[in-house]
Amino acid sequence: MRDLRLTLRPGEWVAVVGPNGAGKSTLLRALAGLLPTGGALRVGDQAWALLPRRQRAQALAWLGPAELDGTGTELRAEEAVMLGRLPHQGWMGLASAADRAAVDAALAAVEALPWRHRPLHSLSAGERQRVLLARALAVQAPRLLLDEPLTHLDSPHQADWLRLMRAQADQGRAVCSVLHELHLALRADRLWVLHDGQVRYDGPAQQPAAREALQAAFGQRLRFVQDEDGWLALPA
Numbered sequence: 001m002r003d004l005r006l007t008l009r010p011g012e013w014v015a016v017v018g019p020n021g022a023g024k025s026t027l028l029r030a031l032a033g034l035l036p037t038g039g040a041l042r043v044g045d046q047a048w049a050l051l052p053r054r055q056r057a058q059a060l061a062w063l064g065p066a067e068l069d070g071t072g073t074e075l076r077a078e079e080a081v082m083l084g085r086l087p088h089q090g091w092m093g094l095a096s097a098a099d100r101a102a103v104d105a106a107l108a109a110v111e112a113l114p115w116r117h118r119p120l121h122s123l124s125a126g127e128r129q130r131v132l133l134a135r136a137l138a139v140q141a142p143r144l145l146l147d148e149p150l151t152h153l154d155s156p157h158q159a160d161w162l163r164l165m166r167a168q169a170d171q172g173r174a175v176c177s178v179l180h181e182l183h184l185a186l187r188a189d190r191l192w193v194l195h196d197g198q199v200r201y202d203g204p205a206q207q208p209a210a211r212e213a214l215q216a217a218f219g220q221r222l223r224f225v226q227d228e229d230g231w232l233a234l235p236a
């Protein structure tokens with residue numbers, strides 16, 4: 001990937017879309033500082049790489065693709081979510097009242113409270129994904145980078161996720177999510193359409209130019225329909 005110039009703004013939800021192999025995960029990892037890159041990655045006017053690790057961990061919540069299948073761990077759901085609080089804890093890792101409140105709120109947000117004490121390996125794939133989402137929420141970071149957060153989620157929980165991300169943006173957070181669910185991606189504030197390692201579109205999700213870029217990226221294999229909330233993309 002080269003010649004990228006992208007800005008993630010507070011209060012804005014960006015959906016990163018494009019066909020398989022377009023470079024979406026690569027871009028997200030580069031944005032999180034997880035890949036060596038040329039050029040400059042900045043938070044405000046500060047160089048990301050120069051920030052202390054703890055400050056970076058507080059500044060950014062990360063959810064990777066297919067992160068955890070739960071095998072080989074006895075970690076319970078609420079313990080996994082508490083990992084999101086590590087950047088806020090001292091060296092002994094003692095949970096404060098604020099940490100516990102953040103974990104409770106995150107578990108409630110993904111409707112995971114009833115099975116908070118269950119080990120991850122005993123949960124279904126969708127339930128585990130919701131725990132990972134709760135872990136990202138529990139960080140309470142001003143930026144959330146989420147790679148395919150809807151994997152394994154049923155339709156109602158996908159809709160819940162949409163409302164959650166909208167609420168995060170409304171609270172002033174910047175949300176950047178790689179999505180294959182184009183019908184939901186078009187509900188984002190901004191789209192980054194990727195194709196062959198290039199950003200082909202960076203702009204409002206509901207603009208005609210966004211739909212043109214999507215058609216080009218997906219080889220004219222989409223069909224757009226309108227409902228009361230705007231345009232949706234379906235397979236042609």
Ligand SMILES: Nc1ncnc2c1ncn2[C@@H]1O[C@H](COP(=O)(O)OP(=O)(O)OP(=O)(O)O)[C@@H](O)[C@H]1O
Nearest residue numbers: 018019020021022023024025026027065178180194
């Ligand atoms: N570690 C790696 N080494 C070499 N090539 C890689 C590596 N990771 C990804 N690639 C290649 O880089 C390109 C972009 O991969 P990336 O995972 O960013 O795509 P993506 O848009 O997220 O795709 P998908 O929708 O399939 O998840 C692909 O062609 C892929 O084969």
